[in-house]
């Protein structure tokens with residue numbers, strides 16, 4: 001498939017979310033193999049914080065809305081995310097993917113209106129040169145406030161718009177967005193249709209869980225899919241996977 005795909009690997013997929021700083025090695029290796037065998041020409045990977053970023057952010061009282069000016073807190077959260085990013089890039093490299101790390105703290109900021117400013121020219125250039133950029137939820141300088149957290153989902157929105165990507169995938173531990181009965185909702189076109197069914201996240205999550213993801217994806221111009229790790233192949237093949245979200 002030609003075109004540009006932005007794929008988020010959820011923090012609870014790439015880490016054991018209830019074990020501090022533990023990579024989900026087997027799951028990550030299987031995902032890396034699926035990415036390596038896809039025939040999509042341009043792939044940007046974004047991963048979440050899982051049991052690396054979130055516990056450190058919570059410990060320092062930092063979230064997407066609660067800021068810090070403590071440089072030690074910033075270094076601590078950034079280092080945890082760099083460690084996880086190295087593990088994700090390493091697993092992709094082992095599978096033969098031309099993965100390279102991109103640290104959003106070094107590339108962007110939130111402006112005084114709270115808007116995420118993330119240039120994507122360098123990401124487009126990496127794709128052009130045959131690389132697979134791997135970004136991650138991170139700390140982010142926030143004008144007038146210090147530093148807050150930027151979620152992988154917000155990065156997905158920014159990168160998708162900046163690159164005018166064709167398709168967005170959120171690979172999560174659940175097989176899609178679930179309704180009150182635990183069944184996958186096949187399609188979401190407006191938040192009001194499903195708002196009541198979306199609970200919070202079960203482990204420490206400083207950036208908002210499934211409801212925030214759906215809101216962010218509805219605001220995109222491109223079709224987005226939320227699916228479980230088993231459906232990654234379908235997603236890359238251009239088939240419907242899990243829940244299709246398009247506002």
Ligand code: IP8
Nearest residue numbers: 048049053137151152207
């Ligand atoms: O798991 C959050 O990213 P997310 C990253 O995509 C940190 O919400 C640093 C907690």
